[in-house]
Amino acid sequence: MQGSPMFELHWYPGHMAQAVRTTRELMRLADAVLEVADARIPFTSRHPNLPASGRPIVRVLLLSRADLAEPGVTRAWIRRFRREGLVALAADLRRDDWTAQARKLLSASVNRARPWAARQEIRVVVVGLPNVGKSTAINRLIGKAKARTGGRPGVTRRPGWISAGGRLLFLDTPGVLWPQITRGKPALYLAATGCVPDEVFDVQAAGRALWEELAARFPERLKARYGLWDEAGGERGLEVVARRTGCLGRYGEPDEARAAAILLNDFRTGRLGPFSLERPPKEQPSTEGG
Ligand SMILES: Nc1nc2c(ncn2[C@@H]2O[C@H](COP(=O)(O)OP(=O)(O)OP(=O)(O)O)[C@@H](O)[C@H]2O)c(=O)[nH]1
Ligand SMILES: [Mg+2]
Known part of the structure; x- marks a missing residue:
């Protein structure tokens, strides 16, 4: 990330x-x-x-x-x-x-x-x-x-x-959390899938990290939902989501907190399509077109 x-x-x-x-x-x-x-x-x-x-x-x-x-x-x-x-x-x-x-x-x-x-x-x-x-x-x-x-x-x-x-x-039984996983991709995966309560992480940070993960592995899915973006021109991450979904502040600045919530919700409800974030060992990591 x-x-x-x-x-x-x-x-x-x-x-x-x-x-x-x-x-x-x-x-x-x-x-x-x-x-x-x-x-x-x-x-x-x-x-x-x-x-x-x-x-x-x-x-x-x-x-x-x-x-x-x-x-x-x-x-x-x-x-x-x-x-x-x-x-x-x-x-x-x-x-x-x-x-x-x-x-x-x-x-x-x-x-x-x-x-x-x-x-x-x-x-x-x-x-x-x-x-x-x-x-x-x-x-x-x-x-x-x-x-x-x-x-x-x-x-x-x-x-x-x-x-x-x-x-x-x-x-x-009530869901059991375990504290061994605290950082990095596994932590992001638990947050993105909704398997840990939103209270135990920063939603905006999760949105940012999820965008990076999906942009690296499944860029076409993001483009299909939020439209093309111009990375070379400096536009990236939650800013893209914010602009495409009209999450703008008073002065037209992207509201990344709301964008993060939208991205997470789109991911969790399947609006971005199906994702297998983890694949069995030995299989090639998934990248679209590759
Ligand atoms: N799309 C989808 N949603 C599911 C599936 N299984 C459960 N859900 C949804 O996930 C949410 C949580 O389901 P629950 O059965 O309450 O989960 P739980 O494991 O009992 O949760 P806790 O009791 O909070 O630990 C609900 O909104 C379900 O409708 C599934 O296979 N597909
Ligand atoms: Mg339950």
Whole structure:
């Protein structure tokens, strides 16, 4: 990210440590973990130290927001996870077309792991970053809107088991943040995808860094939405967004704070198109036309 200072997140380490401890406690009660991560950043949005000893016996990885990621890259991630022995699937969690497969994968995996209790109920704890889609997933899996969802992180606060009928029981959990990631691209990715609350970073700095990342990797997408810009003439970054979207101050100066919010929102809602910010190792980094 040349030009700008390194992008940073400002965590509250006490909260984070407590949340990780709580999640581990909940995992001890479960037969399976349904880990939700964001399909645009499958690497950074996974928890680095979830594997607890012994329990739970089964883990299924569910990549959310497949509608906002590049399908070919998402398929490559799924292949890679499966090669590593991890059961994985990706979906637009707001739809219903993935739930039958997810239920089957969960039941089959648990049955294989404990064939002696094949008819007992299966307790599935759903974990993942804030706002990644945990509650949405549960609502689809149980076919009702019992778990509260929302467009910002931190909507789910208290856990409770929800019966899905049949043998499956789900436990929604509040999103767990982890403080290992604080700077650079992974930090930017978490901010851009909305997987950390806007309060822990400077929105304008995130907008600037996101522009630089997208201008380097996907310039055509930016041009398609905001029009051509004249970098040689000194016009760049959020100034482009501000001018094209009419975010101007009293004296016609670009309002970069508003432009940053617009850029982030365009990115998060898919208005700039689908992006796979992270690709499985060994694949070439994405650049348009290259
Ligand atoms: N485009 C898209 N949006 C999704 C998807 N899954 C969830 N969302 C949206 O993302 C937002 C957050 O979803 P939630 O299910 O509340 O996320 P959560 O992980 O439970 O969030 P917390 O409880 O705050 O940790 C909601 O506005 C959902 O509609 C998806 O696959 N695609
Ligand atoms: Mg929730």
